[in-house]
Amino acid sequence: MEILVADRLIKDFGGLRVLNEASLTVTEGTITGLVGPNGSGKTTFFNVLYGLLKPDGGSIHFRGEPITGLPPYRIYRKGMALGFQIPRLISRLTVLDNLLLAVRQEDGTGLGTALFARRHWQEKEKGLTYKAREILELVELAPLALKPAGELSGGQRKLLEIGRALMADPVMLLLDEPAAGVNPVLGRKIYATLERLQREKGLTFLVIEHRLEMLLDFAHYVYLMDAGRIVLAGKPAEVIAHPDFYTIYAGESYQWLS
Amino acid sequence: MDPLFYIADTLVFAGIFALLTLSLNLEYGFTGLGNFGKVAFFMAGAYTYAVMASAHMPCYLCLIGAGLAAGLIGFLITFPVLRLREDYLAIVTLSFGEILRITIKAQEGIAGGVQGIVVPGAFAPFTDSVRLLALANIGLVLFCLLFTFLLVQLLTHSPYGRILRGIREDETAMQAIGKNTVIYKAGALATGSVIAGVAGGLFAQYISFIDPYMFLPLVTFFVWIMLILGGPGNNWGALLGGLTVELINRGTRIAKDYLSLPVDPNNLQFILFGMLIILFLLYRPQGLLPEGPVKTAARKEVLRWRSSLPTGS
Amino acid sequence: MGEFAQILLNAAITGSIYLLAGTGLTLTYGLLRFPNFAYAEFITFGGYIGYLLLQKPDGSLPLAVAAAFFATGLLSLFSHLLCFRPLVNRRASLIPLMVASIGLGYIIRYSIGEMWSWAALSYQPVWQAFDLGPVRVTALWLYLIGAALFTGIGLHLLLTRTKTGKAIRAIAGNPDLALVSGINRDRITFFTCFLGAGFAGVAGVFRAADTQLSPVLGWDILLPIFAVVILGGIGSFYGLIMAAFLLGLAENFGVILLQAVGLSTEYRMAIAFLVLILVLIFRPKGLAG
Ligand SMILES: Nc1ncnc2c1ncn2[C@@H]1O[C@H](COP(=O)(O)OP(=O)(O)O)[C@@H](O)[C@H]1O
Ligand SMILES: [Mg+2]
Numbered sequence: 001m002e003i004l005v006a007d008r009l010i011k012d013f014g015g016l017r018v019l020n021e022a023s024l025t026v027t028e029g030t031i032t033g034l035v036g037p038n039g040s041g042k043t044t045f046f047n048v049l050y051g052l053l054k055p056d057g058g059s060i061h062f063r064g065e066p067i068t069g070l071p072p073y074r075i076y077r078k079g080m081a082l083g084f085q086i087p088r089l090i091s092r093l094t095v096l097d098n099l100l101l102a103v104r105q106e107d108g109t110g111l112g113t114a115l116f117a118r119r120h121w122q123e124k125e126k127g128l129t130y131k132a133r134e135i136l137e138l139v140e141l142a143p144l145a146l147k148p149a150g151e152l153s154g155g156q157r158k159l160l161e162i163g164r165a166l167m168a169d170p171v172m173l174l175l176d177e178p179a180a181g182v183n184p185v186l187g188r189k190i191y192a193t194l195e196r197l198q199r200e201k202g203l204t205f206l207v208i209e210h211r212l213e214m215l216l217d218f219a220h221y222v223y224l225m226d227a228g229r230i231v232l233a234g235k236p237a238e239v240i241a242h243p244d245f246y247t248i249y250a251g252e253s254y255q256w257l258s
Numbered sequence: 259m260d261p262l263f264y265i266a267d268t269l270v271f272a273g274i275f276a277l278l279t280l281s282l283n284l285e286y287g288f289t290g291l292g293n294f295g296k297v298a299f300f301m302a303g304a305y306t307y308a309v310m311a312s313a314h315m316p317c318y319l320c321l322i323g324a325g326l327a328a329g330l331i332g333f334l335i336t337f338p339v340l341r342l343r344e345d346y347l348a349i350v351t352l353s354f355g356e357i358l359r360i361t362i363k364a365q366e367g368i369a370g371g372v373q374g375i376v377v378p379g380a381f382a383p384f385t386d387s388v389r390l391l392a393l394a395n396i397g398l399v400l401f402c403l404l405f406t407f408l409l410v411q412l413l414t415h416s417p418y419g420r421i422l423r424g425i426r427e428d429e430t431a432m433q434a435i436g437k438n439t440v441i442y443k444a445g446a447l448a449t450g451s452v453i454a455g456v457a458g459g460l461f462a463q464y465i466s467f468i469d470p471y472m473f474l475p476l477v478t479f480f481v482w483i484m485l486i487l488g489g490p491g492n493n494w495g496a497l498l499g500g501l502t503v504e505l506i507n508r509g510t511r512i513a514k515d516y517l518s519l520p521v522d523p524n525n526l527q528f529i530l531f532g533m534l535i536i537l538f539l540l541y542r543p544q545g546l547l548p549e550g551p552v553k554t555a556a557r558k559e560v561l562r563w564r565s566s567l568p569t570g571s
Numbered sequence: 572m573g574e575f576a577q578i579l580l581n582a583a584i585t586g587s588i589y590l591l592a593g594t595g596l597t598l599t600y601g602l603l604r605f606p607n608f609a610y611a612e613f614i615t616f617g618g619y620i621g622y623l624l625l626q627k628p629d630g631s632l633p634l635a636v637a638a639a640f641f642a643t644g645l646l647s648l649f650s651h652l653l654c655f656r657p658l659v660n661r662r663a664s665l666i667p668l669m670v671a672s673i674g675l676g677y678i679i680r681y682s683i684g685e686m687w688s689w690a691a692l693s694y695q696p697v698w699q700a701f702d703l704g705p706v707r708v709t710a711l712w713l714y715l716i717g718a719a720l721f722t723g724i725g726l727h728l729l730l731t732r733t734k735t736g737k738a739i740r741a742i743a744g745n746p747d748l749a750l751v752s753g754i755n756r757d758r759i760t761f762f763t764c765f766l767g768a769g770f771a772g773v774a775g776v777f778r779a780a781d782t783q784l785s786p787v788l789g790w791d792i793l794l795p796i797f798a799v800v801i802l803g804g805i806g807s808f809y810g811l812i813m814a815a816f817l818l819g820l821a822e823n824f825g826v827i828l829l830q831a832v833g834l835s836t837e838y839r840m841a842i843a844f845l846v847l848i849l850v851l852i853f854r855p856k857g858l859a860g
Contacts, residue, residue, distance in 0.1 A: 073438050073439075076434065082434050088430065091427065092549070093420065094557075101435055111413070115413060118412070145560050168436065
């Protein structure tokens with residue numbers, strides 16, 4: 001079953017066409033990769049999918065519904081969540097608060113309920129801390145729960161960014177280079193965790209990854225992007241074996257290929 | 259002058275300004291919205307109170323009316339620019355502060371125009387004693403202040419307040435985690451304006467006569483100093499800032515009346531306030547009382563289980 | 572016909588003041604990315620510097636203009652070095668910068684009030700008046716329009732023909748790009764702060780000569796100046812030229828309209844506010860955007 005369908009998306013920045021009729025389909029309950037050299041338009045693709053940028057053409061469907069042009073907060077409410085490439089945490093709030101912010105509950109988040117349903121949301125918050133704890137243990141940040149997010153290291157910020165996306169109980173996550181900026185061991189561990197979540201909870205992932213080799217063991221399907229277009233698609237092993245793959249990455253040194 | 263009355267008068271004014279500072283704290287301190295036209299919403303409240311009280315409505319109704327009118331105006335003026343960058347909001351509110359005063363000044367028919375308008379006092383029918391009146395006014399202002407303080411305090415230590423703080427730091431991130439930030443910003447500004455309107459109503463009631471010249475941009479500037487000094491994002495800081503600046507201002511007026519200085523103390527005061535605000539922004543941007551964490555049940559709960567963690571820090 | 576020409580002349584006068592006053596604001600706004608509210612006081616300060624030279628009937632206007640230009644430029648440069656640059660270096664965000672500019676404005680305004688008193692002052696020279704076709708003009712107005720023309724052409728040449736000018740446009744258009752291409756940001760910023768505030772000082776001299784001098788001279792016209800800067804598109808000098816004269820026209824026709832419907836001409840300021848709000852609702856990037 002397809003959960004996300006992007007059809008011929010176009011995005012222009014000034015005169016520059018950064019997305020050029022890029023299409024992709026994500027099957028429910030899989031890990032799908034979006035790979036490509038730097039500047040090929042991957043992050044822009046995510047921004048358009050998630051409503052942070054308006055497309056100049058094309059359409060997006062999520063769980064069968066059109067979501068083209070919807071603001072991100074509405075897309076989020078439909079069950080998608082995004083982890084930014086550069087984490088966008090609220091640095092003066094604690095790690096815990098950053099997670100609680102992402103909860104998709106409506107208790108105490110309105111002017112009226114914050115004041116008049118105090119008991120109710122206090123009770124709910126207590127419960128939510130257990131969920132937060134679970135996620136923090138998953139991303140190994142539990143001891144830092146009450147630290148301001150601004151005091152975390154780069155890798156920890158990246159982990160919290162993923163944790164925050166999980167906190168909303170999404171059915172699908174878009175993660176922009178989840179393993180970038182953390183050490184390779186932890187990077188593989190992150191992917192192993194994502195795979196476990198996919199297997200155990202049936203979550204769907206669309207993951208941007210600069211280095212395709214990271215995805216070999218984890219992704220079910222990958223799209224290769226170059227200059228705003230999807231140029232190759234298939235199983236990771238097929239894509240990496242395709243002759244075009246070398247030409248596209250030609251500008252970069254890929255010692256591991258030789 | 260009766261010293262007791264003087265102290266009472268100081269307290270009433272400090273209370274009214276503390277209300278304004280709390281309202282700016284909600285808008286700027288917590289949500290990051292630069293309202294540079296606070297005086298307009300204060301003025302809207304004062305004039306609404308004046309007009310309603312002149313129609314013999316009871317004090318509490320006039321205060322509610324003052325708050326609602328200011329809140330409505332706050333919402334209408336700011337809503338069109340909430341989607342834009344934050345500097346546009348600053349410019350629009352600043353401009354609106356001027357426009358409202360000019361409009362009342364220019365229009366004879368509206369609430370006395372440039373001549374001003376007499377405001378019936380709420381307690382005047384009951385007593386002639388200046389001291390008793392002052393006491394009653396202190397009671398009223400402190401009651402409103404306490405009520406507002408609790409309201410803002412509860413609001414800012416709740417999931418709602420947590421979202422406001424999030425918007426202050428990264429609006430896009432908040433949209434990405436499902437928050438319709440425009441609604442939150444509008445809510446904070448409308449609530450802030452309601453509080454400013456009530457402060458205006460209290461002010462009009464207390465001084466019993468208002469004219470457009472009382473609502474100069476200076477009022478806005480005072481409120482900003484109070485907040486920057488006291489500590490943006492800390493409601494106790496807002497109270498502290500309000501009281502401190504009001505006391506300095508009183509001291510200046512006493513100096514003006516009783517000392518002969520080579521410079522005009524009033525000029526000196528504003529020069530010093532200007533320097534103080536810049537120095538604080540440079541060297542102590544968190545103000546006298548820095549912002550604390552969001553205090554909800556979740557924090558307590560985590561404090562509890564964290565202590566049982568093997569690696570607890 | 573004569574009346575129409577008179578309105579056009581008035582629009583040109585109003586527009587010239589706005590152009591001179593708004594130039595620095597829009598250029599520094601574009602460069603530093605925050606509106607410097609102290610520009611109100613830069614204008615006022617220029618007016619008072621002009622007063623030093625024009626308090627006698629035989630004072631020289633060109634000399635006053637030059638003095639106001641340099642003194643105000645220096646004031647702005649000092650305030651940038653002492654206040655805004657340290658704040659920017661400490662990563663102060665937009666609103667603290669605006670608050671600081673308001674604080675700076677109060678320092679300048681009350682210092683002026685202390686030095687020259689709060690009473691309104693007048694320049695002493697009497698400007699020769701004569702008929703030019705159907706309209707009556709004074710020499711002052713001609714100088715003012717001349718100064719605005721000079722500024723417009725001069726800045727056009729600066730922005731298009733010189734390296735510094737091109738750098739100003741580059742930074743205003745894309746701050747990150749400028750960092751990459753190795754433009755010396757600090758030097759460009761100092762230069763723009765000086766130049767822009769200099770023009771604001773000149774605006775103050777003309778405004779004071781045309782009306783009266785008081786410590787709130789600049790504050791009183793800050794709202795229309797912001798309206799013009801935003802209508803023109805922040806950071807756009809060419810947009811500003813158009814916007815200044817458009818608002819000049821709108822205000823001067825608006826005043827006639829206000830009189831016709833029996834409203835006070837004090838609402839003149841409301842015209843600028845209306846323009847500001849309409850621009851923000853319908854075209855927030857301004858004419859240039
Ligand atoms: N806001 C923007 N304005 C102009 N150009 C942009 C913007 N965002 C991205 N680009 C350009 O679009 C291209 C693709 O960028 P991006 O999507 O970040 O690539 P990737 O994530 O694949 O590295 C790059 O050339 C980049 O310079
Ligand atoms: Mg990227």
